[in-house]
Amino acid sequence: MSSLYETELSLSVDSATSFRYEMAALAHPTAATAAVRFTGTMRTSTRSFPRLIAAHAAQGRHRWQIGGESGDGRTAFIVPPDTEFSAEFGHLHLRTFSVTTEVIEHVLRALLGDEPRRIQFSGLNKRAGNPRLVAETLRFLEATALADGKVAASPLMRSQLMHQAVASLVTAFPLIDADETDQRRPTARAVRRAVAFMEENVGNPISIGDIAVAAGTSVRALQSAFHKAYEIPPSTYLRRLRIEGAHHELRAAHPGSATVRDVAMRWGFAHTGRFAQLYAAMYGEHPSHTLRR
Template structure:
């Protein structure tokens, strides 16, 4: 199968080509003569594009209507899906670039990368064959794979389609191969990326198990220098899936929950501390707050008083 090759230094031509290949978009460049090289191969509902941009290209894209994956070889991509935080992808990253129903914006910074797209219906079709799958439609809820090994497997799948299947005209023309390759791609995506099934609560549970693991880990390790990656590892989901679960069920982020847990510990310590033996600054630092003014602001917002007032408040009389 001969690929379609696009090679241009005209930003208008590039915008027109990309709008036809993906979805209506607006782009911009940081140089006067930006070179864009694209090799596009299509097999049934699956398309595989190899792209090389010798400039920084800004983009604002309408929903694609398809599942879109990205594997970065060089350079970097600052990317933001509507309603989510910005993420930056670099060499070795294989990610969900965009779900079918959301627009996205960002900047591709002198990068070589692959874009693989396929119909969302194929995802539903393959999901329906998996044991234990819920009746509701499957949704991808995170951009990054759930583990490093899952990411490597997904990257190998994309490379197999690009380098082995699509480069063999006879193979790529066989209907059975086309169907099987598409199902392999969809199955790899469902295995590698977090879905709504991963953060769903079991019957009778108020919160997903991953969220319960995460909050328990935070509560038990708030005194240690933990971050998002450590929390996600303890919860056994990807950082992006964990952020989604916290926003959906608790209305905050994992690091926001960690901050509140540390504030609660600092509050308890200030209530019990001897004002003659410690200071607010010392207690704040023990719980990871190294800027006294910022700590005081957060403390007042959480407890309605200054931390010094808590430290110097008269001890409550003992009962009995």
């Protein structure tokens, strides 16, 4: 655990005979997700973590103290970097996501369309707007990135999941002042830049935030401009480009040399059934029919 969270953790167990521990984790240089299960009662503490950590106790008892705050782990919570942390828990199933401040700043620049003000770390848990969103995101990370080796092995899927997790943190917790909004209006040229960026990078692990940065505007403003120009959000446009890429790959593949699931995964679709529905809506047939031709 100390290596995963990049800090020294003090751990003490009430009864070693009844204590058991297991962990599944996926680590990246800038982010990591993990699911930890304990039996027995345990205490842990550290002077600080180098990254921001989001956590949620899916099962068991969990009480935490973070700086001057305290709370119950049954509600998703955040441990800011460089903040003292301690917790006591028993028979616990804990899900976590850790991320560097630099990645959070990148997402905020995309959302705001400009360099954001200093990130606010004080009193985050007391002022949380929608911690349930973070709890659901952590559950999804465990069900995909930690449960499916092909998801974990796909750079596109890993990047999409990381951006989704960071976006949920930015949405659920007041990391910036409420009046930190983007005032710039995107032009038709910005929309064209966004389209060109998506077409050039459709097979790469890009997010809507990356597209907004390339277009020189914010995510919110870009979404508004896209609705005006195409009557769909940019995320739908990107998804259609990726389905088109999967279509070309399925048509070119020899039967037996590829599967629909493998192709879907390469193009960023973790759920084959959902991919098949979207594919059929665009091409009027199941992707397996295209593959067999």
